[in-house]
Amino acid sequence: MVNIPRGTQDILPGYVEKWQYIEEKARDICKRFNYKEIRTPIFEHTELFLRSVGETTDIVTKEMYTFEDRGERSLTLRPEGTAAVVRSYVENKMYGNPTQPTKLYYCGPMFRYERPQAGRFRQFVQFGVEALGSNDPAIDAEVIALAMEIYKSLGLKKLKLVINSLGDVSSRKAHRDALIAHFSPRINEFCSDCKSRLEKNPMRILDCKKDRDHELMQSAPSILEYLNEDSSVYFDKVKSYLTDLQIDFEVDSGLVRGLDYYNHTAFEIMSDAEGFGAITTLCGGGRYNGLVEGLGGPETPGIGFALSIERLLAALQAEGIELPVEERVDCYVAAIGDAASSKSVLLVNELRKAGLVAEKDYLNKKVKGQFKAADRLQAKFVAILGDEELERNVINVKNMETGNQEEVQIEQFISYILEKSH
Structure with missing residues:
Protein backbone atom coordinates (compact mmCIF):
# COMPACT_ATOMS: atom_id res chain seq x y z
CA MET A 1 0.00 0.00 0.00
CA VAL A 2 1.24 3.50 -0.89
CA ASN A 3 0.52 6.05 1.86
CA ILE A 4 -0.11 9.78 1.60
CA PRO A 5 3.05 11.96 1.94
CA ARG A 6 3.78 13.34 5.41
CA GLY A 7 2.30 16.77 6.03
CA THR A 8 -0.50 16.41 3.47
CA GLN A 9 -4.15 15.39 3.81
CA ASP A 10 -7.03 13.92 1.85
CA ILE A 11 -10.16 16.05 2.16
CA LEU A 12 -12.94 13.50 1.84
CA PRO A 13 -16.64 13.76 0.91
CA GLY A 14 -18.63 14.73 4.00
CA TYR A 15 -15.86 17.14 5.04
CA VAL A 16 -14.97 18.76 1.74
CA GLU A 17 -18.41 20.40 1.74
CA LYS A 18 -17.22 22.56 4.66
CA TRP A 19 -14.27 23.72 2.56
CA GLN A 20 -16.60 24.54 -0.31
CA TYR A 21 -18.90 26.49 2.00
CA ILE A 22 -16.02 28.56 3.40
CA GLU A 23 -14.53 29.24 -0.04
CA GLU A 24 -17.91 30.31 -1.43
CA LYS A 25 -18.51 32.58 1.56
CA ALA A 26 -15.08 34.21 1.10
CA ARG A 27 -15.65 34.61 -2.65
CA ASP A 28 -19.02 36.24 -2.03
CA ILE A 29 -17.51 38.72 0.43
CA CYS A 30 -14.70 39.55 -2.01
CA LYS A 31 -17.31 40.19 -4.69
CA ARG A 32 -19.10 42.65 -2.39
CA PHE A 33 -15.79 44.44 -1.77
CA ASN A 34 -15.19 44.43 -5.57
CA TYR A 35 -12.15 42.11 -5.55
CA LYS A 36 -11.65 39.90 -8.64
CA GLU A 37 -10.22 36.37 -8.63
CA ILE A 38 -6.77 35.64 -10.07
CA ARG A 39 -5.27 32.16 -10.58
CA THR A 40 -1.49 31.80 -10.86
CA PRO A 41 0.71 28.71 -11.45
CA ILE A 42 1.45 26.35 -8.58
CA PHE A 43 5.17 26.59 -9.40
CA GLU A 44 7.22 29.66 -10.33
CA HIS A 45 10.85 30.48 -11.07
CA THR A 46 12.77 30.23 -7.79
CA GLU A 47 14.17 33.73 -8.36
CA LEU A 48 10.70 35.18 -7.81
CA PHE A 49 10.67 34.10 -4.17
CA LEU A 50 14.33 34.99 -3.58
CA ARG A 51 13.64 38.54 -4.78
CA SER A 52 10.26 39.03 -3.11
CA VAL A 53 9.96 36.91 0.03
CA GLY A 54 13.58 37.58 1.01
CA GLU A 55 16.73 35.49 1.25
CA THR A 56 16.88 35.83 5.05
CA THR A 57 13.40 34.42 5.70
CA ASP A 58 12.77 30.92 7.04
CA ILE A 59 10.57 30.25 4.02
CA VAL A 60 13.45 30.73 1.58
CA THR A 61 16.27 29.30 3.69
CA LYS A 62 14.48 26.23 5.08
CA GLU A 63 10.99 25.60 3.76
CA MET A 64 10.78 25.86 -0.04
CA TYR A 65 10.20 22.88 -2.32
CA THR A 66 12.72 23.68 -5.06
CA PHE A 67 13.69 21.51 -8.02
CA GLU A 68 15.33 21.69 -11.44
CA ASP A 69 13.30 20.90 -14.54
CA ARG A 70 14.71 19.16 -17.63
CA GLY A 71 15.94 22.49 -18.94
CA GLU A 72 18.00 22.92 -15.73
CA ARG A 73 15.79 25.83 -14.66
CA SER A 74 15.28 26.22 -10.91
CA LEU A 75 11.57 26.11 -10.06
CA THR A 76 9.78 26.28 -6.71
CA LEU A 77 6.32 25.20 -5.57
CA ARG A 78 4.77 28.44 -4.34
CA PRO A 79 5.18 28.85 -0.56
CA GLU A 80 2.86 31.91 -0.45
CA GLY A 81 0.54 33.80 -2.79
CA THR A 82 1.55 37.45 -2.88
CA ALA A 83 4.76 37.12 -4.92
CA ALA A 84 3.00 35.28 -7.76
CA VAL A 85 0.11 37.76 -7.82
CA VAL A 86 2.50 40.71 -7.99
CA ARG A 87 4.57 38.96 -10.69
CA SER A 88 1.39 38.52 -12.73
CA TYR A 89 0.38 42.14 -12.04
CA VAL A 90 3.70 43.34 -13.49
CA GLU A 91 3.92 40.84 -16.35
CA ASN A 92 0.37 41.52 -17.53
CA LYS A 93 0.73 45.30 -17.05
CA MET A 94 -2.36 45.48 -14.85
CA TYR A 95 -1.06 48.83 -13.60
CA GLY A 96 -2.17 50.20 -16.98
CA ASN A 97 -5.82 49.27 -16.50
CA PRO A 98 -8.11 52.33 -16.25
CA THR A 99 -9.79 51.00 -13.08
CA GLN A 100 -7.46 51.43 -10.13
CA PRO A 101 -6.55 50.28 -7.56
CA THR A 102 -6.29 46.71 -8.82
CA LYS A 103 -8.12 44.53 -6.28
CA LEU A 104 -7.51 40.78 -6.52
CA TYR A 105 -8.10 37.61 -4.51
CA TYR A 106 -6.79 34.06 -4.83
CA CYS A 107 -7.42 30.65 -3.33
CA GLY A 108 -5.18 27.62 -3.72
CA PRO A 109 -2.58 25.22 -2.33
CA MET A 110 0.79 26.46 -1.02
CA PHE A 111 3.80 24.32 -0.10
CA ARG A 112 6.31 24.63 2.73
CA TYR A 113 8.67 21.98 4.02
CA GLU A 114 8.26 22.34 7.75
CA ARG A 115 7.54 20.08 10.70
CA PRO A 116 3.86 19.08 10.46
CA GLN A 117 1.81 19.87 13.58
CA ALA A 118 -1.77 20.62 14.53
CA GLY A 119 -3.23 22.99 11.96
CA ARG A 120 0.01 23.18 9.97
CA PHE A 121 0.68 21.14 6.84
CA ARG A 122 3.32 20.93 4.12
CA GLN A 123 0.58 21.42 1.56
CA PHE A 124 -2.03 23.87 2.81
CA VAL A 125 -4.67 26.10 1.27
CA GLN A 126 -4.48 29.89 1.45
CA PHE A 127 -7.16 32.41 0.67
CA GLY A 128 -5.75 35.88 0.19
CA VAL A 129 -6.38 39.33 -1.23
CA GLU A 130 -4.10 41.99 -2.71
CA ALA A 131 -4.94 45.64 -3.38
CA LEU A 132 -2.37 47.35 -5.62
CA GLY A 133 -2.09 50.99 -6.63
CA SER A 134 -3.28 53.03 -3.64
CA ASN A 135 -1.40 54.79 -0.84
CA ASP A 136 -4.63 55.66 0.99
CA PRO A 137 -4.72 54.39 4.61
CA ALA A 138 -8.44 53.75 4.00
CA ILE A 139 -7.60 50.77 1.82
CA ASP A 140 -5.48 49.32 4.65
CA ALA A 141 -8.62 49.49 6.79
CA GLU A 142 -10.71 48.00 3.94
CA VAL A 143 -8.40 45.00 3.59
CA ILE A 144 -8.48 44.38 7.36
CA ALA A 145 -12.28 44.79 7.37
CA LEU A 146 -12.59 42.25 4.55
CA ALA A 147 -10.56 39.67 6.49
CA MET A 148 -12.58 40.28 9.66
CA GLU A 149 -15.85 40.00 7.69
CA ILE A 150 -14.88 36.53 6.43
CA TYR A 151 -14.35 35.26 9.97
CA LYS A 152 -17.40 36.98 11.46
CA SER A 153 -19.69 35.81 8.62
CA LEU A 154 -18.85 32.23 9.58
CA GLY A 155 -19.86 32.87 13.19
CA LEU A 156 -16.45 33.27 14.85
CA LYS A 157 -16.50 35.54 17.90
CA LYS A 158 -13.25 34.81 19.78
CA LEU A 159 -11.13 37.00 17.52
CA LYS A 160 -8.28 39.40 18.29
CA LEU A 161 -6.89 41.85 15.74
CA VAL A 162 -3.31 42.99 16.38
CA ILE A 163 -1.75 45.78 14.33
CA ASN A 164 1.62 47.49 14.09
CA SER A 165 3.46 49.92 11.85
CA LEU A 166 6.78 48.90 10.34
CA GLY A 167 7.29 52.46 9.06
CA ASP A 168 8.61 53.77 5.77
CA VAL A 169 12.16 53.32 4.42
CA SER A 170 13.77 55.99 6.59
CA SER A 171 11.94 54.79 9.73
CA ARG A 172 12.98 51.22 9.02
CA LYS A 173 16.63 52.30 8.56
CA ALA A 174 16.67 54.18 11.88
CA HIS A 175 15.12 51.19 13.64
CA ARG A 176 17.51 48.81 11.87
CA ASP A 177 20.54 50.74 13.16
CA ALA A 178 19.08 50.72 16.69
CA LEU A 179 18.47 46.94 16.54
CA ILE A 180 22.04 46.26 15.37
CA ALA A 181 23.40 48.38 18.21
CA HIS A 182 21.11 46.58 20.69
CA PHE A 183 21.86 42.99 19.67
CA SER A 184 25.51 43.21 18.49
CA PRO A 185 27.23 43.06 21.93
CA ARG A 186 25.53 39.76 22.83
CA ILE A 187 24.68 38.25 19.44
CA ASN A 188 26.77 35.16 20.28
CA GLU A 189 24.06 34.20 22.79
CA PHE A 190 21.56 33.83 19.91
CA CYS A 191 20.95 31.05 17.40
CA SER A 192 22.79 30.80 14.07
CA ASP A 193 19.77 32.21 12.20
CA CYS A 194 19.74 35.36 14.34
CA LYS A 195 23.50 35.79 13.84
CA SER A 196 23.09 35.73 10.07
CA ARG A 197 20.13 38.13 10.25
CA LEU A 198 21.93 40.76 12.33
CA GLU A 199 23.40 42.62 9.36
CA LYS A 200 21.02 41.43 6.62
CA ASN A 201 17.68 42.08 8.32
CA PRO A 202 17.87 42.56 12.10
CA MET A 203 14.07 43.03 12.43
CA ARG A 204 13.76 39.32 11.62
CA ILE A 205 15.54 38.55 14.91
CA LEU A 206 12.37 39.74 16.69
CA ASP A 207 10.45 36.96 14.92
CA CYS A 208 12.78 34.18 16.11
CA LYS A 209 11.00 31.26 17.79
CA LYS A 210 14.12 29.80 19.45
CA ASP A 211 15.26 32.95 21.23
CA ARG A 212 11.89 34.55 21.91
CA ASP A 213 12.46 34.40 25.71
CA HIS A 214 15.92 36.00 25.66
CA GLU A 215 16.03 39.14 27.83
CA LEU A 216 17.26 41.28 24.92
CA MET A 217 14.06 40.45 23.07
CA GLN A 218 11.98 42.07 25.80
CA SER A 219 14.12 45.24 25.86
CA ALA A 220 14.63 45.56 22.09
CA PRO A 221 13.90 49.03 20.68
CA SER A 222 10.35 49.38 19.37
CA ILE A 223 9.73 50.37 15.76
CA LEU A 224 7.06 52.77 17.06
CA GLU A 225 9.81 54.85 18.72
CA TYR A 226 11.48 55.35 15.33
CA LEU A 227 8.50 56.26 13.17
CA ASN A 228 8.99 59.58 11.43
CA GLU A 229 6.13 62.07 11.17
CA ASP A 230 4.78 60.71 7.88
CA SER A 231 4.74 57.15 9.17
CA SER A 232 3.10 58.19 12.46
CA VAL A 233 0.38 60.14 10.65
CA TYR A 234 -0.24 57.20 8.31
CA PHE A 235 -0.58 54.75 11.21
CA ASP A 236 -2.88 57.13 13.11
CA LYS A 237 -5.18 57.32 10.07
CA VAL A 238 -5.35 53.52 9.79
CA LYS A 239 -6.27 53.28 13.48
CA SER A 240 -8.86 56.02 13.07
CA TYR A 241 -10.54 54.23 10.14
CA LEU A 242 -10.66 50.95 12.08
CA THR A 243 -12.27 52.78 14.98
CA ASP A 244 -14.83 54.33 12.61
CA LEU A 245 -15.59 50.84 11.27
CA GLN A 246 -16.07 49.62 14.87
CA ILE A 247 -13.30 47.06 14.49
CA ASP A 248 -11.54 46.46 17.80
CA PHE A 249 -7.74 46.18 17.67
CA GLU A 250 -4.61 46.09 19.80
CA VAL A 251 -1.30 47.73 18.90
CA ASP A 252 1.68 45.38 19.35
CA SER A 253 5.08 46.90 18.56
CA GLY A 254 6.57 43.40 18.57
CA LEU A 255 4.45 42.23 15.64
CA VAL A 256 6.88 41.48 12.80
CA ARG A 257 5.56 39.80 9.69
CA GLY A 258 7.84 36.97 8.51
CA LEU A 259 8.40 38.26 4.97
CA ASP A 260 10.91 40.92 3.93
CA TYR A 261 8.58 42.95 1.72
CA TYR A 262 6.36 44.46 4.45
CA ASN A 263 6.36 48.10 5.57
CA HIS A 264 3.89 50.52 7.18
CA THR A 265 0.77 48.59 8.29
CA ALA A 266 1.24 45.01 9.52
CA PHE A 267 -1.53 42.99 11.13
CA GLU A 268 -2.56 39.57 12.38
CA ILE A 269 -5.94 38.13 13.33
CA MET A 270 -5.79 35.55 16.11
CA SER A 271 -8.17 33.12 17.75
CA ASP A 272 -8.79 33.59 21.47
CA ALA A 273 -10.87 30.41 21.65
CA GLU A 274 -10.06 28.15 24.59
CA GLY A 275 -8.16 25.05 23.54
CA PHE A 276 -7.32 26.36 20.06
CA GLY A 277 -3.63 25.63 20.50
CA ALA A 278 -0.28 27.33 20.92
CA ILE A 279 -0.23 28.84 17.42
CA THR A 280 -3.14 31.26 17.56
CA THR A 281 -2.62 33.20 14.32
CA LEU A 282 -5.41 32.73 11.77
CA CYS A 283 -4.45 35.39 9.24
CA GLY A 284 -1.62 37.80 8.58
CA GLY A 285 -0.92 40.63 6.21
CA GLY A 286 0.28 44.12 5.66
CA ARG A 287 1.49 46.79 3.28
CA TYR A 288 4.35 46.05 0.90
CA ASN A 289 5.31 49.26 -0.90
CA GLY A 290 8.39 48.41 -2.99
CA LEU A 291 7.55 44.85 -3.97
CA VAL A 292 6.20 45.75 -7.43
CA GLU A 293 9.35 47.75 -8.25
CA GLY A 294 11.49 44.86 -7.00
CA LEU A 295 9.87 42.62 -9.59
CA GLY A 296 10.39 45.03 -12.48
CA GLY A 297 7.22 47.09 -12.36
CA PRO A 298 6.60 50.80 -11.78
CA GLU A 299 6.50 52.29 -8.29
CA THR A 300 3.24 50.86 -6.93
CA PRO A 301 1.98 50.58 -3.35
CA GLY A 302 0.19 47.43 -2.24
CA ILE A 303 -1.45 45.75 0.72
CA GLY A 304 -2.89 42.30 1.29
CA PHE A 305 -3.41 39.35 3.60
CA ALA A 306 -3.50 35.57 3.50
CA LEU A 307 -5.49 33.20 5.68
CA SER A 308 -5.25 29.44 6.09
CA ILE A 309 -8.44 27.48 5.44
CA GLU A 310 -7.16 24.68 7.70
CA ARG A 311 -6.68 27.04 10.64
CA LEU A 312 -10.06 28.65 9.99
CA LEU A 313 -11.68 25.21 10.26
CA ALA A 314 -9.77 24.57 13.49
CA ALA A 315 -11.05 27.88 14.91
CA LEU A 316 -14.63 26.94 14.00
CA GLN A 317 -14.18 23.62 15.78
CA ALA A 318 -12.68 25.34 18.86
CA GLU A 319 -15.75 27.57 19.12
CA GLY A 320 -18.13 24.66 18.48
CA ILE A 321 -19.53 26.20 15.29
CA GLU A 322 -21.27 23.87 12.83
CA LEU A 323 -21.50 25.17 9.28
CA PRO A 324 -24.96 24.93 7.65
CA VAL A 325 -23.80 22.47 4.99
CA GLU A 326 -26.64 20.86 3.04
CA GLU A 327 -25.79 17.28 2.04
CA ARG A 328 -29.27 15.88 1.45
CA VAL A 329 -30.60 14.26 -1.72
CA ASP A 330 -33.85 15.77 -3.00
Missing part, protein backbone atom coordinates in the same frame (compact mmCIF):
# COMPACT_ATOMS: atom_id res chain seq x y z
CA CYS A 331 -35.23 12.59 -4.49
CA TYR A 332 -34.21 8.93 -4.58
CA VAL A 333 -35.86 6.86 -7.31
CA ALA A 334 -36.40 3.26 -6.18
CA ALA A 335 -37.15 0.93 -9.09
CA ILE A 336 -38.62 -2.60 -8.98
CA GLY A 337 -38.35 -4.66 -12.15
CA ASP A 338 -36.33 -4.37 -15.35
CA ALA A 339 -38.61 -1.99 -17.25
CA ALA A 340 -38.97 0.29 -14.20
CA SER A 341 -35.20 0.24 -13.65
CA SER A 342 -34.63 1.37 -17.24
CA LYS A 343 -37.20 4.15 -16.86
CA SER A 344 -35.60 5.30 -13.60
CA VAL A 345 -32.41 6.20 -15.49
CA LEU A 346 -34.39 8.75 -17.52
CA LEU A 347 -36.33 10.08 -14.53
CA VAL A 348 -33.19 10.63 -12.43
CA ASN A 349 -31.59 12.45 -15.35
CA GLU A 350 -34.66 14.69 -15.73
CA LEU A 351 -34.60 15.51 -12.02
CA ARG A 352 -30.94 16.52 -12.28
CA LYS A 353 -31.58 18.65 -15.36
CA ALA A 354 -34.30 20.43 -13.38
CA GLY A 355 -31.68 21.42 -10.79
CA LEU A 356 -32.46 18.78 -8.15
CA VAL A 357 -30.10 16.39 -6.39
CA ALA A 358 -31.22 12.92 -7.45
CA GLU A 359 -29.97 9.36 -7.03
CA LYS A 360 -30.95 5.78 -7.87
CA ASP A 361 -29.77 2.25 -7.19
CA TYR A 362 -26.88 0.84 -9.23
CA LEU A 363 -26.31 -2.37 -7.23
CA ASN A 364 -29.54 -4.28 -8.01
CA LYS A 365 -30.75 -4.01 -4.40
CA LYS A 366 -34.17 -5.15 -3.29
CA VAL A 367 -36.69 -2.40 -2.50
CA LYS A 368 -35.87 -2.60 1.24
CA GLY A 369 -32.17 -2.07 0.48
CA GLN A 370 -33.02 0.87 -1.77
CA PHE A 371 -35.01 2.52 1.04
CA LYS A 372 -32.04 2.04 3.40
CA ALA A 373 -29.78 3.69 0.82
CA ALA A 374 -32.25 6.61 0.55
CA ASP A 375 -32.20 6.96 4.34
CA ARG A 376 -28.39 7.12 4.41
CA LEU A 377 -28.53 9.86 1.79
CA GLN A 378 -31.18 11.71 3.86
CA ALA A 379 -33.44 11.82 0.80
CA LYS A 380 -36.38 14.18 1.17
CA PHE A 381 -38.51 12.07 -1.19
CA VAL A 382 -38.40 8.49 -2.39
CA ALA A 383 -40.16 7.78 -5.67
CA ILE A 384 -41.17 4.12 -6.05
CA LEU A 385 -41.61 2.82 -9.57
CA GLY A 386 -42.56 -0.79 -10.36
CA ASP A 387 -43.46 -2.40 -13.67
CA GLU A 388 -47.14 -2.30 -12.64
CA GLU A 389 -47.00 1.49 -11.95
CA LEU A 390 -45.18 1.94 -15.22
CA GLU A 391 -48.02 0.29 -17.12
CA ARG A 392 -50.46 2.74 -15.49
CA ASN A 393 -48.07 5.66 -16.16
CA VAL A 394 -47.86 6.63 -12.46
CA ILE A 395 -45.18 6.76 -9.76
CA ASN A 396 -45.57 6.65 -5.96
CA VAL A 397 -43.82 9.49 -4.13
CA LYS A 398 -43.16 9.22 -0.39
CA ASN A 399 -42.32 12.28 1.69
CA MET A 400 -39.66 10.92 4.07
CA GLU A 401 -40.25 13.62 6.68
CA THR A 402 -44.04 13.30 6.99
CA GLY A 403 -44.46 9.71 5.82
CA ASN A 404 -47.21 10.78 3.41
CA GLN A 405 -47.33 8.99 0.07
CA GLU A 406 -49.01 10.15 -3.15
CA GLU A 407 -49.54 8.62 -6.55
CA VAL A 408 -48.39 11.03 -9.26
CA GLN A 409 -48.68 10.90 -13.05
CA ILE A 410 -45.21 10.36 -14.52
CA GLU A 411 -45.66 13.43 -16.75
CA GLN A 412 -46.16 15.57 -13.62
CA PHE A 413 -43.46 13.84 -11.55
CA ILE A 414 -40.62 16.35 -12.11
CA SER A 415 -42.82 19.43 -11.53
CA TYR A 416 -44.32 17.74 -8.43
CA ILE A 417 -40.87 17.17 -6.84
CA LEU A 418 -39.79 20.67 -7.81
CA GLU A 419 -42.82 22.20 -6.14
CA LYS A 420 -42.61 20.10 -2.98
CA SER A 421 -38.83 20.58 -2.58
CA HIS A 422 -39.03 24.37 -2.23
